[in-house]
Amino acid sequence: MTKTLTITVNALTRVEGEGALHVQVNGDTIESVRLAIYEPPRFFEAFLRGRKIEEVPDITARICGICPVAYQMTSVHAIENALGIRISLGVRQLRRLLYCAEWIESHVLHIFMLNAPDFFDCHSGIELAEHFPDQVNMGLRMKKIGNGLLELLGGRAIHPVNVRIGGFYRLPTRDELARQLPDLRWALDAAVKSAHWIAGFDFPEFNIECELVAMKHASEYPMNEGEIASTRFPSIPVDRYEEYFGELQVQHSTALQSVRRDSQTPYFLGPLARLELNHGNLTPQAKKLFQDICPPLPLRNRFHSIIARIIEVVHAFEEAIAIIESYSPPSEPFTEYKSHASRGCAATEAPRGMIYHHYEIDDRGSVVSSKIVPPTSQNQLQIEADLREYLPRFLQESDETIASECEKLIRNYDPCISCSTHFLTLRLERT
Amino acid sequence: MNLLQPPPSKKRLGVFKFASCDGCQLSLLSCEDELLEVAGKIEIAHFLEASSEIKPGPYDIALVEGSITTPSDIERIRHIRQQSKTLVTIGACATSGGIQALRNWGDHEEFISCVYTNPAYIESLATSTAIANHVSVDFELRGCPIDRYQLLEVLTALIADRQPRTPQHSVCMECKRRGTVCLSITRALPCLGPVTQAGCGAICPAYDRACYGCFGPAAQANCPALSQHYLATGTPATKLVHALRNMNAGAEIFQIESDRLERGSPER
Ligand code: SF4
Ligand code: SF4
Numbered sequence: 001m002t003k004t005l006t007i008t009v010n011a012l013t014r015v016e017g018e019g020a021l022h023v024q025v026n027g028d029t030i031e032s033v034r035l036a037i038y039e040p041p042r043f044f045e046a047f048l049r050g051r052k053i054e055e056v057p058d059i060t061a062r063i064c065g066i067c068p069v070a071y072q073m074t075s076v077h078a079i080e081n082a083l084g085i086r087i088s089l090g091v092r093q094l095r096r097l098l099y100c101a102e103w104i105e106s107h108v109l110h111i112f113m114l115n116a117p118d119f120f121d122c123h124s125g126i127e128l129a130e131h132f133p134d135q136v137n138m139g140l141r142m143k144k145i146g147n148g149l150l151e152l153l154g155g156r157a158i159h160p161v162n163v164r165i166g167g168f169y170r171l172p173t174r175d176e177l178a179r180q181l182p183d184l185r186w187a188l189d190a191a192v193k194s195a196h197w198i199a200g201f202d203f204p205e206f207n208i209e210c211e212l213v214a215m216k217h218a219s220e221y222p223m224n225e226g227e228i229a230s231t232r233f234p235s236i237p238v239d240r241y242e243e244y245f246g247e248l249q250v251q252h253s254t255a256l257q258s259v260r261r262d263s264q265t266p267y268f269l270g271p272l273a274r275l276e277l278n279h280g281n282l283t284p285q286a287k288k289l290f291q292d293i294c295p296p297l298p299l300r301n302r303f304h305s306i307i308a309r310i311i312e313v314v315h316a317f318e319e320a321i322a323i324i325e326s327y328s329p330p331s332e333p334f335t336e337y338k339s340h341a342s343r344g345c346a347a348t349e350a351p352r353g354m355i356y357h358h359y360e361i362d363d364r365g366s367v368v369s370s371k372i373v374p375p376t377s378q379n380q381l382q383i384e385a386d387l388r389e390y391l392p393r394f395l396q397e398s399d400e401t402i403a404s405e406c407e408k409l410i411r412n413y414d415p416c417i418s419c420s421t422h423f424l425t426l427r428l429e430r431t
Numbered sequence: 432m433n434l435l436q437p438p439p440s441k442k443r444l445g446v447f448k449f450a451s452c453d454g455c456q457l458s459l460l461s462c463e464d465e466l467l468e469v470a471g472k473i474e475i476a477h478f479l480e481a482s483s484e485i486k487p488g489p490y491d492i493a494l495v496e497g498s499i500t501t502p503s504d505i506e507r508i509r510h511i512r513q514q515s516k517t518l519v520t521i522g523a524c525a526t527s528g529g530i531q532a533l534r535n536w537g538d539h540e541e542f543i544s545c546v547y548t549n550p551a552y553i554e555s556l557a558t559s560t561a562i563a564n565h566v567s568v569d570f571e572l573r574g575c576p577i578d579r580y581q582l583l584e585v586l587t588a589l590i591a592d593r594q595p596r597t598p599q600h601s602v603c604m605e606c607k608r609r610g611t612v613c614l615s616i617t618r619a620l621p622c623l624g625p626v627t628q629a630g631c632g633a634i635c636p637a638y639d640r641a642c643y644g645c646f647g648p649a650a651q652a653n654c655p656a657l658s659q660h661y662l663a664t665g666t667p668a669t670k671l672v673h674a675l676r677n678m679n680a681g682a683e684i685f686q687i688e689s690d691r692l693e694r695g696s697p698e699r
Contacts, residue, residue: 158461161638
């Protein structure tokens with residue numbers, strides 16, 4: 001006996017941005033799974049044209065309020081690559097510090113407010129706090145310390161103002177940074193404690209093979225530099241990204257979906273991919289945690305993302321402390337440059353996965369064209385593929401259960417739907 | 432938060448999103464110290480980013496982020512307005528159309544085909560407009576992003592049934608208070624501080640760069656006088672046009688001035 005079942009989650013909750021899920025089931029067969037992103041397009045690539053390169057970081061930041069640093073910095077790196085600008089070592093360290101701060105702020109928010117509630121059937125981080133006040137308060141304080149570092153380096157935590165091509169507008173003083181150390185050391189301990197708490201969660205078994213992609217650097221955990229590594233294929237330099245990875249606009253989906261060009265297959269980005277490909281370059285305490293609490297490789301259970309995230313938080317606190325302890329201000333806040341007609345690209349690791357930008361610049365230093373590929377559009381096809389695999393185990397349950405289990409799976413990818421540089425609106429359904 | 436008289440029953444809060452980057456909503460989640468306390472004083476009835484529990488209206492307080500960019504947005508904001516006693520817009524998107532209002536100067540069809548290979552699937556308006564262009568708004572909180580202390584002030588005030596107090600003066604006042612050396616006077620940088628509403632704490636000048644107007648026009652901002660000064664001191668008109676056409680490009684005062692500069696019109 002077959003029956004056709006349509007499950008619609010009208011509004012995905014506890015994800016950044018807005019999206020919906022449509023699933024069609026015929027008897028035991030899943031006919032379609034569509035992650036519908038109804039975030040309306042905002043046309044960033046269109047209106048970057050004609051703007052001066054100096055204006056780009058302030059505009060690209062507005063793509064996403066959750067990871068503005070990743071957008072700002074990827075555009076800055078791409079433009080610097082185009083113009084051949086070499087930044088000083090000190091500026092490079094401060095940029096890593098900025099990434100550490102954003103990873104902390106974004107990961108901790110995701111862990112405690114968005115993701116952890118699922119493991120205890122709570123509706124929100126606030127509800128979770130009723131059951132685990134110490135842990136959630138510790139999380140909020142870690143987040144605050146991450147925000148404080150972002151505010152010091154960037155001027156403010158959301159849409160920082162201090163990033164510019166060639167470096168920063170103003171350098172922090174050694175004292176200003178050193179004042180953060182006691183808090184950061186407290187937070188490092190708190191993050192290690194949280195990691196042990198999280199490792200004890202009850203994780204659903206959900207291992208399916210797929211290609212993991214992340215940046216990889218010879219000597220550091222990747223944030224703003226490296227090659228593009230994969231669990232299936234040899235690494236490629238960033239400037240060959242567009243040869244290997246493409247975007248499709250498909251009728252059944254609402255967003256451009258990234259695929260491997262040759263095989264037309266999805267791939268998976270984010271903390272699990274980074275950790276699997278780069279655990280050798282973790283800082284000491286993070287490495288110890290990786291050995292003590294991390295499930296054995298290969299990391300394929302999507303629900304373990306929260307463990308990878310907290311290990312990265314520990315890494316980020318440790319690295320931030322090390323950078324501050326050895327900091328001496330560079331001689332200039334930024335490198336001077338002259339612009340000329342050129343092209344350049346860059347990829348960096350946003351908290352939720354690799355992000356790619358490409359710019360073409362004219363001889364007066366204005367943008368001719370740009371291409372921006374956010375992590376969510378790269379993960380989107382993988383999320384749909386995973387839902388197809390995951391759904392059969394719930395098909396006998398009520399629609400409500402199916403919907404809520406799908407939502408839980410989706411949250412592990414931390415999809416950031418606001419980054420709608422590329423998202424289409426196909427179907428609008430709201431409750 | 433300091434409440435003289437706790438309300439008899441908890442007010443119901445709804446947080447709603449239109450075209451935006453989520454940064455303003457995130458400001459609410461970034462009130463780490465106050466979050467659990469605020470949460471104890473209001474009932475969070477609808478806040479998709481924070482809670483999977485969705486309760487129907489009516490709402491006492493609606494915080495609206497984002498601008499109107501699709502036909503169905505217009506329907507939805509009307510519905511939210513009907514359901515809400517007090518409607519507060521949070522951020523530049525909701526109060527002036529946001530960065531996405533840059534499309535108001537472009538060719539919408541061409542924008543679509545610049546980004547998408549198959550434009551037929553796109554449902555969007557040729558304009559991005561503020562919430563107040565569609566429904567009445569009780570209070571507007573400026574900024575891209577909003578300042579979280581201002582947000583807390585608004586929530587505290589609304590919980591206590593009083594008018595929120597946020598400044599109307601320009602960023603220059605905050606610069607003075609902070610003791611920042613004026614970049615416009617000492618380095619002839621085209622700073623938008625004199626015509627921009629305070630609220631950010633004059634961050635940019637303190638970080639050695641000119642204000643880029645993310646809080647939108649201050650009350651009684653005299654843009655033509657400021658442009659005249661910067662043009663006379665050597666700033667190219669296109670640079671001023673771009674400075675005004677950012678996240679508050681759709682705010683009337685900035686819009687009129689950027690258009691005037693673009694036309695090269697001499698009248699004041
Ligand atoms: S006003 Fe700025 S920070 Fe707020 S939602 Fe809009 S783009 Fe984001
Ligand atoms: S630096 Fe800008 S905001 Fe500050 S006083 Fe000068 S003009 Fe005003």
